[in-house]
Amino acid sequence: MNIPQHVAIIMDGNGRWAKKQNKPRSYGHFVGTDNVRNIALKANELGVKVLTLYAFSTENWKRPKEEIDYLMSLPAVFFDKFLKELMEKNIRIETIGDLSALPIKTINVIHKAIEKTKNNNGLTLVFALNYGGRNDIVQAVNEIIKNGSITSITEQDITNNISTKNYPDVDLMIRTSLDYRISNFLLWQISYTEFIFTDCYWPDFNGDMFLKAIEEYSNRQRRFGGLL
Numbered sequence: 752m753n754i755p756q757h758v759a760i761i762m763d764g765n766g767r768w769a770k771k772q773n774k775p776r777s778y779g780h781f782v783g784t785d786n787v788r789n790i791a792l793k794a795n796e797l798g799v800k801v802l803t804l805y806a807f808s809t810e811n812w813k814r815p816k817e818e819i820d821y822l823m824s825l826p827a828v829f830f831d832k833f834l835k836e837l838m839e840k841n842i843r844i845e846t847i848g849d850l851s852a853l854p855i856k857t858i859n860v861i862h863k864a865i866e867k868t869k870n871n872n873g874l875t876l877v878f879a880l881n882y883g884g885r886n887d888i889v890q891a892v893n894e895i896i897k898n899g900s901i902t903s904i905t906e907q908d909i910t911n912n913i914s915t916k917n918y919p920d921v922d923l924m925i926r927t928s929l930d931y932r933i934s935n936f937l938l939w940q941i942s943y944t945e946f947i948f949t950d951c952y953w954p955d956f957n958g959d960m961f962l963k964a965i966e967e968y969s970n971r972q973r974r975f976g977g978l979l
């Protein structure tokens with residue numbers, strides 16, 4: 752099987768999943784957080800190098816404060832429960848997005864996990880937090896401008912200065928819950944990405960479904976605009 756090096760997931764449908772069973776939206780996010788562990792372990796087992804998860808977008812600040820506060824408490828819940836296991840499985844934690852706007856407690860918990868796992872060399876599990884794809888491109892350009900008087904830039908300049916500069920381009924993007932949109936997730940990084948959309952809500956998206964998605968990816972012919 753041809754294992755993608757970099758998989759990105761838009762973990763959508765926590766709210767709808769909860770509503771279906773008359774539970775508050777927060778319960779969907781809670782179970783969705785447990786599911787991050789399941790899918791990360793599966794990705795690690797399969798030999799995926801980087802798994803980038805859209806946990807909080809720059810647009811998610813539009814949600815009610817109560818929901819935002821709850822989402823911001825989830826990294827602590829996640830790492831309290833699973834950091835030990837992530838260490839055992841050699842998984843490294845990293846983030847993309849502007850963490851500085853997050854509550855200080857959330858930032859601290861995340862920094863601790865990044866620090867503790869920084870020498871692990873299995874899967875790199877990247878949380879996109881306060882992340883927006885357009886913003887990512889703008890900050891890359893600003894970074895380039897900072898480095899001297901520039902009259903023109905290349906694609907490589909952007910690639911070298913964008914948040915994912917240390918990772919390969921995204922090979923496969925999965926979106927759960929059957930909405931067909933990118934929602935300002937990785938924009939620069941998806942020029943030749945393969946997409947898989949599933950009707951499954953994120954809390955129900957299990958390891959077997961992830962494996963099926965990898966199998967489907969593996970059967971696709973990627974031509975990158977050329978001929979076979």
Ligand code: FPP
Nearest residue numbers: 762763764765766767783784806825826829
């Ligand atoms: C989309 O569902 C999901 C989110 C906006 C949040 C996703 C976050 C997690 C699963 C937790 C992340 C975990 C850590 C450790 C940071 P939705 O609320 O848009 O669902 P809906 O479209 O059905 O309303």
